[in-house]
Amino acid sequence: MYNRINWRDISKLKSLTRIEARILSRINAQKQIHSDYLVQRAINYIKKKYPQSELRDQWSQGVATCVHHIFPKSTYPQIAAYIENLIKLTSEQHFTKAHPNGNMTLIDPNYQCECLIAKSNSIEESLNTGELFYSKESFVYIVNTGLNTQWQLPLSFDNIRTQLVAKYNEL
Numbered sequence: 001m002y003n004r005i006n007w008r009d010i011s012k013l014k015s016l017t018r019i020e021a022r023i024l025s026r027i028n029a030q031k032q033i034h035s036d037y038l039v040q041r042a043i044n045y046i047k048k049k050y051p052q053s054e055l056r057d058q059w060s061q062g063v064a065t066c067v068h069h070i071f072p073k074s075t076y077p078q079i080a081a082y083i084e085n086l087i088k089l090t091s092e093q094h095f096t097k098a099h100p101n102g103n104m105t106l107i108d109p110n111y112q113c114e115c116l117i118a119k120s121n122s123i124e125e126s127l128n129t130g131e132l133f134y135s136k137e138s139f140v141y142i143v144n145t146g147l148n149t150q151w152q153l154p155l156s157f158d159n160i161r162t163q164l165v166a167k168y169n170e171l
Contacts, residue, residue, distance in 0.1 A: 038081035043067045049133065050088040055118040059092040066094035070115045071146035072107060079146065084123065084139040087115050113168040116143065117161050124157040 012021040046067045053064040066089045073080040095102045097111045123134040140151055140160070147167055151160075 035077070035081065039073065042081045042083045042086055045083055045133075046086045046088050050122075052088075053090050053093060054088050054122050055093060055115055057093070057097075057114070059097060060090055062090050062092065064088045064090050066091050068094050068098050068115065070112060070119060071142060076142075076146055079142045082138055082142050084119065084134055085142045085146075087119050087122075089115075109168060109171055113164060116164050120157050120160055120164070 008018060012018065016024065050064065053060040067086050068089050069080060070085050070087055071079060076085075079085050089098060097108060098115065100106050100108050120139065123136065123139050126134050127136065136155075136157075137153060140153060140155065143149065143160070143164070144151055149163075149167065151163065155163075
């Protein structure tokens with residue numbers, strides 16, 4: 001009876017008191033809520049900015065309703081809220097190309113490369129018109145994080161696209 005683990009302490013570290021564990025749990029929950037809010041806000045920005053798919057291909061016909069994380073939110077939570085990591089796609093593009101066979105745990109690397117190139121075009125167009133919506137530095141940061149590279153600015157968008165294709169050809 002006394003050698004059993006107390007049910008109140010199952011998810012608690014032994015070095016913490018119950019009160020400390022409860023406070024830490026609440027802080028982590030608040031951080032997660034804030035992170036989810038930032039991701040949703042970024043998704044809403046992209047939804048409002050682009051009525052059509054950012055990636056023009058044979059599946060881009062129709063209404064673009066899906067906002068896709070180019071680098072998955074579950075794998076790269078540190079860049080999930082960056083608008084440079086989000087791209088507007090049609091449901092056909094999203095569920096058949098970006099996630100093969102609708103499997104949301106898989107990412108097609110070839111289509112991921114196409115999404116990055118399309119996103120670089122969107123960012124370049126936005127910056128050329130004087131919008132302050134995107135940042136080239138943030139785009140390079142998400143690429144460095146997602147592809148584990150060390151690209152340094154200054155880079156032109158043409159150089160970025162060339163290096164993206166070269167990197168994906170290595171994979």
